[in-house]
């Protein structure tokens with residue numbers, strides 16, 4: 001699998017580390033994090049975002065569908081000795097949802113890889129406690145140059161259309177902000193791709 005092959009060198013890219021720190025800062029600005037909360041990171045990769053937020057939360061379940069990513073994550077957790085970070089093999093497109101309910105769910109650069117976004121948003125809504133928060137950081141609509149030819153996911157998202165999908169999934173108070181500008185080398189040189197942070201609440 002694509003992400004299994006990339007897992008071992010994922011954290012050596014300074015842009016990915018900087019991106020996770022920027023998104024963590026944006027989440028802190030928009031959501032009143034509580035040290036009582038159990039959070040779920042969906043599509044956690046090697047856990048960069050959760051490692052940036054871990055001190056502000058009681059417990060974090062880090063879910064991903066890539067065994068390679070989860071193996072790197074397990075090594076990182078073992079190296080730190082953190083007992084409040086828990087990896088989970090999970091693909092909500094094909095697997096039954098966990099029984100646990102969460103105070104906060106966040107996801108970074110994963111939504112554009114999931115074909116049925118409406119289905120995933122409904123699943124995430126169902127995993128939140130009433131009053132719980134969802135934070136999605138992902139690419140704004142782009143021209144396909146971010147991944148290049150052959151990519152079968154979404155070329156970013158239109159904020160208005162995603163807001164409608166979030167409301168249809170049962171969320172309210174959807175708030176969008178720009179949280180990072182990601183520089184990436186493409187066929188046409190280095191380009192900058194804005195990332196939004198969408199924050200929504202389960203009533």
Ligand SMILES: C[S@@+](CC[C@H](N)C(=O)[O-])C[C@H]1O[C@@H](n2cnc3c(N)ncnc32)[C@H](O)[C@@H]1O
Nearest residue numbers: 003043044045064065066069091108109110113
């Ligand atoms: C671009 S990476 C982002 C990883 C991490 N969030 C980061 O920003 O460093 C996308 C991640 O989503 C995971 N992923 C893709 N589709 C998934 C799915 N259907 N369910 C769970 N994880 C998925 C991949 O395995 C990968 O780790």
